[in-house]
Amino acid sequence: MSEIIKLHGLKKNFGKVQALSDVTFTVNPGEVVGFIGPNGAGKSTTIRALLGIIKRDAGEAKIFGKDVWKDSLDIHKRISYVPGDVSLWGSLTGGEIIDLFLKLHGGGNKQKRDYLIERFELDPKKKAKGYSKGNRQKVGLIAALSVDSDLYIFDEPTSGLDPLMEAVFQEEVAKIKETGKAILLSSHILSEVERLADKVVIIRQGRIVETGTLDELRHLTRSTITLATEGDVAEIAAVNGVHDFEQTDDQATFSADNQHINDILQEATKLGVKRFEAVPPTLEDLFMRHYEG
Template identity: 85%
Template sequence: MEEIVRINGLQKKFGKFQALHDVSFTVNAGEVVGFIGPNGAGKSTTIRALLGIIKRDAGEAKIFGKDVWKDSLEIHKRISYVPGDVALWGNLTGGEIIDLFIKLHGGGDKAKRDYLIKRFELDPKKKAKGYSKGNRQKVGLIAALSVDSDLYIFDEPTSGLDPLMEVIFQEEVEKFKNTGKAILLSSHILSEVERLADKVVIIRQGKIVETGTLDELRHLTHSTVTLATEGDVSAMASVNGVYDFTQKENQATFSADNQYINDILLEATKLGVKKFESVPPTLEDLFMRHYEG
């Protein structure tokens, strides 16, 4: 796969505060990378460094093989960006602002623009000063999705949108992914990242604490197993790899270490299995693993 974004050992300080410590990850063509972490973890600082808005203190940051600081003008011709709080010109209408953004980028698809305005249910004739936060976000999203870019960077893009509009955004992003576009999605909505992302990067206090596909990361934590047996299910509580065992009549629920699933199954069959359900951890489970406490 073609590498679109490369960040290696990125560091940034604000005074004495170290905002980023050796941040490293990549984004490839046709890939959605979910960049997650709470407020203050370093997501927006990383994105601002990628966009050439702030200068990094150390490390490497490249888009399309070009340096994000030295070659920012060339890079920006091929990217679209939507921040978490879109600022607009109050006396212009939403439609005028979308057209201005598209023109600044260098040309977009008018039919796509009209399709997206209808899809996101935006009134393009209304002045921006009368828009809610959600409608301001729609303006930014419509403008970004109306142009043909090779990389789309979204920083909390659905902030202020209702659940129906979030789904529409997700559907449009999936279309871009299927055409080979690269997408960096920073979001606090874990279900959104779980649906869209091929790879997840978890940042905590300016450091990358986990990176990989969801399947790869799920090996690092436990599945939730529901088991009903003909024999006494309480015997499963002492099996290697079983944690947080709870029992109601002859059905048990417990966490299972994935590397011991085969052993757990073998022991369960000795009791006569009536029901066995194993649910892999969600992205939220993986996320909380790094943030609880």
């Protein structure tokens, strides 16, 4: 099937500042793509360009095979979007705003709306001017998730939510994923992305620095090994691919290059293995690889 989102060579300048440079990635049907990077890396600028809010300076940007700038009205009929800071009409209640969003979109499932209001523990009768940031986010999320869209774009959607509500959001996104919908999830919560994403796109200073599944990217960094042996475990420190070796009695903890795991296992077997644990690198490890220092 053709890509839901296709970005190729996307560039955007604000005066002399180059915000985006050669941003290229795709989102396929039924795929959750985690879009990560620190503040100022270009995530929100990319998303605004995708939504047709700002005009790109160069490159290709398509959703459903249509140009995001020229065909934005047609595209918006089939997508749901939640920004990182939802602005609301203060004189309206949360319930009224949700219904207005659904009416503006032209669709929406009222049963799903009521279910989500209960799940997110939102008081729909309270005026929006009395809402906290977290409750404003809930209004945006409930409205977006109540619509049966072909593409969901979330830009830091759980900003301001407590951990319990973050978990509710993750569960609802997982349900959408099961129905085969495409999702672009920009988030600073790496555990959230790691749980939900099929593919990860890491952006740094307006450029894409890594793209791939977590399994594909994990070869780029090291696993953490805990090893206990009958013989002198200190001998493992000399094996190729072993780094940051620390020993306590007959047990050692160290990081290991994944291509050398087999060599380490062979040497450990000669010493008599009592315990061997290997923890693959997390998304945070992969992320920090590009940002530390």
